[in-house]
Amino acid sequence: MKVIKTFFIRTYGCQMNELDSEILLTQLDSRGLKLAKSEQEADLIIFNTCSVRDLAEKKVLGKISEFKNDNKIIGIAGCMAMSLKDTLLKDYKYIDFILGTNDLLKINEILDDLQTKNIQINKTSENYDISIDNFFAKRNSPLKASISIIRGCNNFCSYCIVPFTRGREISRSKNSIIKEFKYLANLGYKEITLLGQNVNSYGKDFTDEKFLFSDLLYELNKIDGIERIRFMTSHPKDISIELMHAIKDLEKVCEFVHFPIQSGSNKILKKMNRKYTRESYLEKVNLLRQVVPNVAIGTDIIIGFPEETEEDFQDTFNLFKEVKYDTAFIFAYSPRRGTLASKWKDEIPKDIKNKRLQELLSLYHEILQEKYRSYVGDIRQVLVERLNKDQKMLKGRTKRFEKVIFEGKENLIGSLQNVKIESFNHQTLIGSLAKD
Template sequence: MPDKQLYIETFGCQMNVNDSERIVTMLADLGYAPTNDPSDAGMILLNTCSVRGGAEEKVYKRLENLRIYKRDGKSQIIGVGGCVAQQEGEALLRKFPYLDLVFGTHNLHLLPDMVRDAERGERRSETGFIDNDRRLDLFPSIKGQSRLSRFVTVMQGCDNFCSYCIVPFVRGREISRRSADILAEVRQLADEGVMEVVLLGQNVNSYGLKTASEPTFAELIRQVADVTGIERIRFTTSHPKDMSDELIACFGDVPKLCGQMHLPAQSGSDAVLKRMKRGYTRDSYLEKVRKLKAVRPGMVITGDMIVGFPGETEEDFELTLTLMAEVRYIDLFSFVYSPRPGTKAAELAEELTRGQKIERLERLQERQRGITREISRSYLGTLQKVMVEGEGKRPGQLSGKADSGRIVNFSADSGLIGSFVDVRIIQAYQNSLLGELV
């Protein structure tokens, strides 16, 4: 029985959420149970992200705040992991004398050892990269979660070096997990009652491309679809340049593969895409979107957009708006560009003020709200097959996801949790749909 409490705060992307779940799994063996209250916790961990500007300052500030929990007479351990830990390493221990451990993105497996040391009062920082085959044995495998939908890591790291991005520096080179290990994990999840898997990686589209003996990502999806009990497959995230026709075809003939895809464009202007070193053009991106929508009617696309990249003119920005109108993203994650030290783009001159960038961002987000609203309304009156995942926010309501990934709430008995039901949509909101059970 766990007798100690672990409070963990996770910043940033799904990879970090997955890593945090793995941390909870590993530390359960040392007697730590998760808690939502840091004042109760024997250990407080921050799992950090450095993709957006100001990330280090945010972590510093949070660490300052956490000092109050380090009380005399109560041996509270404080640690930092993730991308900021990877970047800053031992310097964090020097800057924050009450910090006990710092673990990088390739060092999660060392955490139990580091915690044992911290319990004895020994402070430690581990941020070495493991860019060899040993890393294949260190992929996260998560136990003890009772959700119907689970993430399965298929690859890690990135070789693309987009000019604005810090990820290759803090997550290391791209490596694909053995397909045999992935399939074993998926089978085990199916045995535990999991119905949906989300295949996870920094750029899943390039899965297996470096290893002749491994399947391509499209082949891997087909193998996962063969696992009995798995009813739905999603994946994230994808680089448009590595989106093959073979993968697009899966959306047409693998019914378990959901008709939803996150395909970050980042800009609609070729000039900007070139400076971003994205490796595709506006036309080739749009061509892939057209093919996806052709093989899978109702296919929805989500994306990421960076506004105010160095040299972005009003014309370039207008091209981003017209690209959005052509793609018709159901959701778009948009950000103002901020330079990340150490990246190529940080060396480019910036002409726009922060105010000008924010003004463009607001215009873009306003445009996107309109598109999302229209797509949402197009579901009114339709029948959606919903995987019922749990109670909704309102009493008597259940909540689940449609094939498109849209959240659908409806009134029904909780006995339906864990099944698929048909729901007719009667209300469309910005982020969810309301329906009635058919």
């Protein structure tokens, strides 16, 4: 029997995984286990994994193998537990358990079993356990927290594994969300991010009442204590005019929409199964900017998708130039096992992918520099989050998600401050406290 007194959770991937790790941590904490500073110091290590890229999986497997000869309990949670549920335990005899995204509340049951039986345990049900919605995790940050409002995805983009690892969309009940929102407000949280693979689908699966994502925002905006509400991700095909108006009307809802285009070429969008065209996407961007003139727009882009020609890439480049994104995550395509796209030849050579990636990154950099130059002299409201890495300046974000650093006393952390922008450096605005 392995004695467990300490644990460590290594989290990979998206904000939903961060939240799932907080749910695991809270249960282990209630069990009386102590959080170790590193994997090396822990009796139990949980790798909460991401399956979005094959490379991410390889990294995790490499990391786990470092501990194969140690007398520790090793568990794999998250998307890899789901996508490799049939092989992981057979292929890696030193993994003690796998725990899927629908079974987060079974961690203590697993640990109890491991104390009495010398077996490998597989808890990876396909069906979502709704009681996870009523489990309020302790958060890592005292200021900002995420709340899951819809789990799973119905979209089946051809390159994406998420619908296979997290199942179909299930919206959380409005009462449960409001309860957790109030709970966090009472604890002094200032900013909440509403999470879902596609928040714009929220409520579409309710059969008893009509209550959509924009309705949820109007309800949450009434709750005292929370200063800011963010959300992600917004699938472009599903954004509604009601949501745009909610962003405009509600003072707590941040003017930032993560609105991933993925490609500017209609041919590639079709192959990706994104269910919109560049024209319909641009129409929505224009409408969003008409309704919310100050809105910041973010995107994800995949470069070098199968069959992407130079012309297709130019379509993406020109669309980027037209939209002038405020944030962008730009990746070179790599096939993900188990998806439709992985059956197609990944034929774009690495050097071409890299060249296109660099071109787009340079454009992004130029756009940001031009924007940031125009912000100098502006006064921006910043939620002060913490000391900057240098431990001297304070760091916070605007409602549009721009990072701002400025000099100030530590007791300002957690407050909203007006900061005058004086200069910038890469993706950081630098300013000073504005005089009243």
